[in-house]
Amino acid sequence: MILAGTQVVQNLGDLARFGSTFFQILAPLQLALLIFLAAFGAASAVSQEKDKRTIILLLLTRLTNQELVLGKLLSALLSPLLLVFASIPVLMSVQLFGGVSGNQVTRVVMITYAATMVSGSLGSTYALWREKTFQTLSITTLTIVLWLGLWEGLYAFGASNPLLQTFANWASPVRGISSAIMPTIGEHGAWSFSDPAICFTLFAVLMTIILNAIAIAKVRVWNPSREVRRQQQQEEDVSSILDKQLSQEEIRQIAEQARASHVDAMRRAGTHAESGSESRRVWDNPVLWREICTWAYGRKIVIVRVAYLLMVGLAVLGLNSSLTDLANGVSRAGLSSIFPAAATSLAPLFLVSLVIINALAVNSITNERDGQALDLLLVTDISPAEFVFGKLWGVFYVTKEMIVLPILLSVYLLVRGGIEFEGFLFLLIGLTVLIFFVTMLGIHCGLNYASSKSAISVSMGSVFFLFLGVITCIMVMISFSGSFEQQLAPFLAFILGGSVGLYVALGFRNPSSAIFWSTLLLPFATFHAITSFFIEHHLTSVMVISVIYGFTTLAMLMPAIGEFDVAMGRTQSADE
Secondary structure (H helix, E strand, C coil): CHHHHHCCCCCHHHHHHHHHHHHHHHHHHHHHHHHHHHHHHHHHHHHHHHHCCCHHHHHHCCCCHHHHHHHHHHHHHHHHHHHHHHHHHHHHHHHHHCCCCHHHHHHHHHHHHHHHHHHHHHHHHHHHHCCCHHHHHHHHHHHHHHHHHHHHHHHHHHHHCHHHHHHHHHHCHHHHHHHHHCCCCHHHHCCCCCCHHHHHHHHHHHHHHHHHHHHHHHHHHHCCCHHHHHHHHHHHHHHHHHHCCCCHHHHHHHHHHHHHCCCCCCCCCCCCCCHHHCCCCCCCCHHHHHHHHCCCCCCCHHHHHHHHHHHHHHHHHHHHHHHHHHHCCCCCCCHHHHCCCCHHHHHHHHHHHHHHHHHHHHHHHHHHHHCCHHHHHHCCCCCHHHHHHHHHHHHHHHCHHHHHHHHHHHHHHHHCCCCCHHHHHHHHHHHHHHHHHHHHHHHHHHHHCCCHHHHHHHHHHHHHHHHHHHHHHHHHHHHCCCCHHHHHHHHHHHHHHHHHHHHHHHCCCCCCHHHHHHHHHHHHHHHHHHHHHHCCCHHHHHHHHHHHHHHHHHHHHHHHHHCHHHHHCHHHHHHC
């Protein structure tokens, strides 16, 4: 549609240039989507078994470690791998335009297939290792982003060191796909170990074998978790107590030890509570109290924070490098010249922060549902507002590093002169609105989807569509220059299709006019905000983001508060 609507085809060279450009946009986009889709799908498939405690039943069957690990992995990767094979006819049809060889298509398919396998293996291994779903999703996301950023950074800093660039060619899928999508002539197109596409494919196959070997060897060591084993030990202790004739003092001491070892009853170091004050005082909002005062998402959430701090450190290094180049008058050419210097380092960090916040928000609901605690909340006197706002503020507290550190980096950018004060205010307002949006989006999906895997997929998929899908659409516009009036129709069709999909995902199960208009306007608003940013209409951009995303947040918040009973099924049970 873009070719027919905007270009005047005069010779075969025009068709070849179109085919080559289209291929260079489609292949990296497919790789990025399938990497995260495979990782999140495999991680969710295993985590769902743990949340519902069915992993213990699987361990009690005759399944071997290989059957258990590889069975869950391949079943979760069935859909992503089928997508890879389904893309082959599309990629080969691009050859009809010219500018793309069969060798390029083969290399792209190999890289995409290998990257899908290794990312799925990474998510599956993390899910078998960690107990909580949020820990699994967060560590998986941070590992993938840190991996890509680390090797790309080494490739950039290794311009004068061929050894670093060789390592990057072997380990980075970005280097591999960048090599595969570029046309080659003569001997440069021959298959060899100097080709980054071949190097990464071999590396990904090796890492897939290593990750699955570790998972197979450790699956029955990691599972059941220490928490489950501790609970079983306590039950055995209670049984032994019932079988013995103990004094009241001995029974009291054993009970106190059991309470002290519980994850929600451990005392901080240095406190000396009296025997009559063993129970902690619960706040008026017990949901918020649980989110803030207990380890609701496991003690190993510290690993997530450490990994995120590492990513912040890399972002600071990249930001300093960009600001130094800007101060020295070093200009950048090409497509990246339309972005500010700081965006290269800060934009990925902001996106990862929003993804992690969204992952915690949806898991804060799905964990309650899978643990059958959500049904208990329905028979208490907790109001819908207490539940929703308790979860909302609890997510903000647990992910405080993902909220505060991006703001501090923005302040640092302001101090270094990388952004004006007006732009800083716009950045702060837009970031705040988006944080509220992704948090409420996760809670909304968690309430409306009974399946944890579906809730996680819809919630995080919506985030990726809004922030990556629309920017890809705009990159296509930039790549294919022409008449805006002729480009408008196909792009409106693209974004309108996204609006329909967004409504089906977010509003079909609990329809409302507010959610309908929100999902209809969100892709258009994001498109308009980004294009306004490109032409330096920053006030327009931040106003559109604030109004539309703020309205969508309220559209999801109000039904959660006002129609909580309907969403959770309590009214239906009362009618029956």
